[in-house]
Amino acid sequence: MFSISLHWEALTQAVRRDGLAALGRPGQIRDAASAKLLITSGNFIAYEDTTIVPSLVQVAGGVVLELGPGPGNQIHRYDTSFVERIYGIEPNPQFKDAIDASLDKHGLRDRYTLIACGVEDSDVLRAAGITEGSLDAVLCI
Ligand SMILES: C[S@@+](CC[C@H](N)C(=O)[O-])C[C@H]1O[C@@H](n2cnc3c(N)ncnc32)[C@H](O)[C@@H]1O
Incomplete structure (x- = not known):
């Protein structure tokens, strides 16, 4: 029900903003709803603090995807102190502002490259310099 209500909210906002043309872009409505779900659910971070997740992220170093x-x-x-560069591969553009705010807060803005594509878009990754042998770690939480 929570997911349905977020999608309904995203749909009505998009129609108010763009008119009926918004109905022809269901992917944008899905992206807005799923971004809101992850951004507003602060419990993920607190829960992960009780798991192995923080210690896994802390050992990711060098060039990280x-x-x-x-x-x-x-x-x-x-x-x-371990991180040389991080490539964030994220197809949903709705997360950009939240990511930028976190990068500024934690001093990683100049070492983090956000690439708006799926990890399967190898041409885009290659154009950004991500090729065989170019990474030290892949982080997927
Ligand atoms: C459950 S969220 C995890 C978010 C984050 N890693 C965390 O720890 O809170 C999964 C993320 O994977 C992204 N995603 C989905 N398909 C993807 C793909 N093909 N390539 C890269 N990222 C993808 C989604 O947009 C979403 O942001």
Whole structure:
């Protein structure tokens, strides 16, 4: 029911903003609803603090590919003394503002490259310099 209500809210906001043309872009409505779900559910971070997740993120170093960073809930967990560069691969553009805010807060803005695509979009990744042998770690939480 929570998911349905978020999708309904995203749909009505999109129609108010863009008129009926919004109905022809269901992917944007899904992206807005799923971003709101992850951004407003602060419980994920607190729950993960009770698991192995923080210690896994802390050992990611060198050149890291972060698969699906969402709102950037892992950013505060990186050990910045290990990290040379992080590529965040995130197809949902609705997370950009939340990720940027977290990068600014945790001093990683100039070492984090957000790429708006799916991890399967190998041409886009290659164009960004992500090729065979170019990564030290892949983080997928
Ligand atoms: C459950 S969320 C996890 C968010 C984040 N990693 C965390 O720890 O809170 C999954 C994320 O994967 C992203 N995602 C979905 N399909 C993807 C794909 N093909 N390539 C990269 N990311 C993808 C989603 O947009 C979403 O942000």
